Amino acid sequence: MSIELRTVSKRFGEVVAVNNVSFTVQEGELLALLGPSGGGKTTVLRMIAGLELPTHGDIFVRGERVNDISVQKRNIGFVFQNYALFKNMNVFKNIAFGLKIKKWKKREIKSRVAELLELLGLEGLEKRFPHQLSGGQRQRVAIARALAPKPSVLLLDEPFGAVDAKIRQELREWLVRLHSDLNVTTLFVTHDQEEAMEVSNRIVIFSRGNLEQIGTPREVYEEPSNEFVARFIGVMNVLDVQVHKGVARVDELEFPVPDRPEGQQLRIGFRPFAVQVSPDPTQYRYPGIIRHTFFLGIMMRVEVELPSGLILRARMTKEEYVQLGLHEGQKVSILIRSYRILRGESEPLSPEIMAADKGPGAYGAGI
Amino acid sequence: MQTDTQIFRRARGPKSPRGTEESPFVKWILISVALAFVVLFLLLPLINVFWQAFDRGLKVYYESLADPDTLSAIKLTLLIAGITVPLNLVFGLAAAWAIAKFNFKGKPVLITLIDLPFAISPVVAGLMFVVLFGRQGFFGEWLDAREIRIIFAVPGMVLATVFITFPFVARELIPVMQATGTEQEQAALTLGAGGWQTFWYVTLPSVRWGLLYGVILCNARAMGEFGAVSVVSGHITGQTDTMPLRVEKLYQSASAASMTAAFSVASLLAFLALLTLIIKTFLEWRTQREYEAAQRAQPEPTLIAPSLQPTSHR
Incomplete structure (x- = not known):
């Protein structure tokens, strides 16, 4: 098993963002964290990455408890909703950043970046700066940058949120293909139930900080565990x-x-x-x-x-x-x-x- | 009624096609007033400074600058600026970072306090330090017993200058840092970068032009400050005179030679100011571009065409 959350809670002052959540993610799974905004799904993602610390409970990555391991050492690829590309660096340097920090040799960095540019269809854009790229290209650079240091888990925060409808459809299919090519455990956050149903192997549904149900798209549609899920997934x-x-x-x-x-x-x-x-x-x-x-x-x-x-x-x-x-x-x-x-x-x-x-x-x- | 309509027509008549635009007559009046004001109160005095300085030839100009007391004033000015600017660079970065990237109680108070030196008269600022560190001051006795001199000495002048120039760096950095947000830093962290690496590779490059701009302004003020420094300096010739203080002293002595010397030092200050202005204008243009780039890097609902590059966007 790749990731496990055990009775994890997160409070921000008085607000309970995540309430006593437990679930496990299998190695190589493509999992959607689904829920209305403010449901706590992004907080869960950020806790797995180490960008937030849980108030209670434990998080395990590949059997190792990571609560006390810093963001830097978790070896997790994180793609931010707005991509957060380094705007003063070109595409090559953006993708190479994590490798440079990890002190890879120059030649190895070059071949790894070339590999990712090809994998993500970004060849020829190495010298471009983020503001010279389209939304879809920026996202692919962000994914390439996250994948470069060969992370054990890839986390994506609202990966399809900032692009228009037509591109979104293409990106969904593309993400599924990328995932089956790489077979890296992938979690993504979305508020769009259709997107979650279409892309993921399994869906974790959150509402107001609570985990409402976890299951395959078919399970949550046909056997919703409660009224929230029944009404949130599909029309009723x-x-x-x-x-x-x-x-x-x-x-x-x-x-x-x-x-x-x-x-x-x-x-x-x-x-x-x-x-x-x-x-x-x-x-x-x-x-x-x-x-x-x-x-x-x-x-x-x-x-x-x-x-x-x-x-x-x-x-x-x-x-x-x-x-x-x-x-x-x-x-x-x-x-x-x-x-x-x-x-x-x-x-x-x-x-x-x-x-x-x-x-x-x-x-x-x-x- | 007939005439009313006619006047009404003429007022918004064909000569000013847009309703919000003044008539050409008003426009030219305003431009002339502004221009006359600039020439009379800014340009002429500036030309006069250089005129007076070079009136008796280059040789006299050099000689008056080479006077040991004047040289000491120039050195002291550079020393004070050399200490003040790095200090305020660090303070400014820390303050701007705290304000732009964290939420904490008392943040509005901190923002207001940063502006305090702009609001207070420099003379009052100088007096504050006299009251604190002067012989009759709050810490006076304690300092006297240990033979530490702050007032009427260089440390006091540095303190006063640091106080006066405190807002410049922070003020410049806060909007740039706020526009950039913290996501790039977080991204660097997830890629394994430590705090210093993140600061060095991500934060600093993204604010570099704004930072330089703040430093330039800070430096200009540090060199030109008169009021606060005057109060704490004690005016000891050859020891605690900075360039602005030296200008005043030379001018007050009222001999023809010292008058020229006063204008020579003043012309040097004015030259530094002009240089600052030029660099400032260049940096302003750069920070504006950076700010726009930061804004563009924020979420966008639709795709951006590759043609939308900064060169076409000023």
Whole structure:
């Protein structure tokens, strides 16, 4: 195992930035630290680097406790959000800096820098100064500089934050390729769940200093450990309901919730994928009208308004949408195939409940 | 009503196309006033200094500078500047570093205190040291018992000059350091650099022009300071006279020869000042570029075209 955090906390005065966080990172993993801003993810990254010291707990890198080891001796590559290139040095000197400090021989420095320039596609830019580079080039120089002394771990703080959307997509793919080429344990911080899902092997989700969940992108999407994760990862329909005779209700919607006390206030959540839309207004129990459709590449998001005014989001492939012959303003009926009871931000979630639709023409041809 | 409209039209008339611009008449008046003021109060006196100095020929000029008491004044001025500037270089760097890179309680107080020497009259500054270290002063008895002389001696003059010139280096460095931030230093640390290496390779190069600018200003003031130094010097000819004090003394003695000598020393001071001004202008231009580069190195939402180079940007 490459990195381990054991019950790590960090306070800044009264503010608890990181609260009792433990997790391990395997050798060669590409791990995302994900969460809204102020969640504590950057602080975790900086503590691993040694730029911040934990108030409590221990950090291990390759089995060695590093709490008392200075930043300089941790041998960790760190890429800052704004790259922090040395502006008075050209690209070559920036990349060579760590090697010069470590007293490498001139010839070795030259060949190592040349190797990195090639690896990162920066050939011919050696003599340029940071202000003469584009945003993407600066980032690659920053990564090359961090990689030069062959660090045991590469840490990136919001690596895609400062570049525009199109470049960001390219950088994501590029980072994945770079990681599989080098196979160096890599942690990166992001607030963009899509980015984390796409790039990483595993995701650590933070919220207000707490570790909410750690798992593969699929695990955190399909089996969120609590309401925060469920709502933060992907889109979710969330409804406040009240229990009456074992059924939770809001407007015309009813969700069977056995074993729940009468009158209890609950929150129900379900993914847009769980909403089945039929062009036949009587096929499923709940009738509605398609208010808006959003084209998302190969996926479609459809907003269905129920007679009570409730709006539910459904998601389907473009093929389904075309096959069903759906369009805006059309009268449809819907089925909610499965749902969860949400119980406050950090309460553990119970398993999904599969719905049995009892409406007219129930159990229609689902796709 | 008709006439009103006409006047209104003429006032913002076709001769000044932009609404915010003054009429050419006002513009020329302002320029002439400013120019006349500069010529009358700055340029003419300066020319006069050199005129008076060289009026009786180069030989007299050299002789008046070669006078042993004058030479001693020049040496003392260089000595005081030579001690003051390095001291304030270190103080200024430390203060600017503390203010730009750390957050601590009492930071606004420190920033205000750095400006204190600018706000206080130099004479008052000199008196402060007399009150502290003079014979009747706070530490007077203690110093007297150990035969340490501060007031009416070189140490007091250095102290007064250090006090007066304290803000220059710090004032120049704070904005440059604040614009640069601490991330470059942190990056150096993660790459294994120690504190000194970081300072030497990263911090110092990024502020070098601002630092030099501060040093130049500090040096100019250290050489030219009169008020504070005058109070603590005791005016001992050949011992505690600096160039500005020497100028005054020569001028006051009112003989024709000493008058020329006064202007000779004054011309030397004026020459140093002009030199400072030229270097200052050059450095100002450099620091401006550095400041802009530091700003550009900050996060940017979009890509920067390679054509956006500093040469096209002044």
